[in-house]
Amino acid sequence: MAALRFSANLSWLFPELLGLPARLRAAGSSGFEAVEVAWPYAEPPEVLARAAREAGLRLVLINTPPGDQEKGEMGLGAVPGRQAAFRQGLEQAVRYAKALGCPRIHLMAGRVPQGADRRAVKAEMEIVFLENLRHAAGVLAQEDLVGLLEPINTRITDPQYFLDTPQQAAAILQKVGRPNLQLQMDIFHWQIMDGNLTGNIREFLPIVGHVQVAQVPGRGEPSSPGELNFPYLFQLLEDEGYKGFVGCEYQPQGEGWPWGRELWRDWTGAVFSLSAEMPRPPSPYRRHSRGLELATFILG
Numbered sequence: 001m002a003a004l005r006f007s008a009n010l011s012w013l014f015p016e017l018l019g020l021p022a023r024l025r026a027a028g029s030s031g032f033e034a035v036e037v038a039w040p041y042a043e044p045p046e047v048l049a050r051a052a053r054e055a056g057l058r059l060v061l062i063n064t065p066p067g068d069q070e071k072g073e074m075g076l077g078a079v080p081g082r083q084a085a086f087r088q089g090l091e092q093a094v095r096y097a098k099a100l101g102c103p104r105i106h107l108m109a110g111r112v113p114q115g116a117d118r119r120a121v122k123a124e125m126e127i128v129f130l131e132n133l134r135h136a137a138g139v140l141a142q143e144d145l146v147g148l149l150e151p152i153n154t155r156i157t158d159p160q161y162f163l164d165t166p167q168q169a170a171a172i173l174q175k176v177g178r179p180n181l182q183l184q185m186d187i188f189h190w191q192i193m194d195g196n197l198t199g200n201i202r203e204f205l206p207i208v209g210h211v212q213v214a215q216v217p218g219r220g221e222p223s224s225p226g227e228l229n230f231p232y233l234f235q236l237l238e239d240e241g242y243k244g245f246v247g248c249e250y251q252p253q254g255e256g257w258p259w260g261r262e263l264w265r266d267w268t269g270a271v272f273s274l275s276a277e278m279p280r281p282p283s284p285y286r287r288h289s290r291g292l293e294l295a296t297f298i299l300g
């Protein structure tokens, strides 16, 4: 049984640092081996590639560009009339992925157009998405890249988002039927939409290419207060044989490093803490915290 591997989401972590190179350095010196970033496009890929190399990190996920954010766009994959822009964005993402050695691209679905009724446009948007995904699958296959579909919750975070449940995403993936298109499981969104995490994780894990985590409802780190039991969920992912990365996509709560102070209370925190100069936690934690044992195992 392989230990989970974690990736620091640099769009969310180290918010006190400006610019991706600085965040890459911070992630590297915090003990991460991998990072992900939603939109790396503000900096030339060569600059990022060098910063990642120097920090000893590999990049495991980027997103397609959001489109025109001032007009409220949040991805273009399923947006009628924006097919050309989606394809351009895909080209840009592929260029970055290649330069950065990043194997996965999240193909953002986008939002239901403002003023439109979701039920009225759903069929049309799905047709657009399917066409764009077939195109993307071909482009990505040439470069040996994987495309990911991520359902985002429409109850709280983004009420206009088109793709909002794993069931919907899995049905679309099945219609496209290309092995290099997979599901991105953000446990935060899944809990808010449907709960039933044990059932849904087991059901969909075979088509999952990337996982992301945050506590619910505050979207803090897994050790922050909330309704998700992360030691259980991490164990479940391991038991089910998940081999990919777990992206740390949360707003760090409290001061400083989320895992810098009360590390041993926290499964993920433990993973990173033991690689740094933090003292080993007292034995009761070691006995009771499955994560800590795992961390010790990872870091040997």
Ligand SMILES: *[C@@H]1O[C@H](CO)[C@@H](O)[C@H](O)[C@H]1NC(C)=O
Pocket: 196, 199, 200, 203
């Ligand atoms: C939980 O999820 C599984 C797999 O998706 C499904 O078969 C089951 O019906 C769900 N249970 C509930 C109570 O919704």
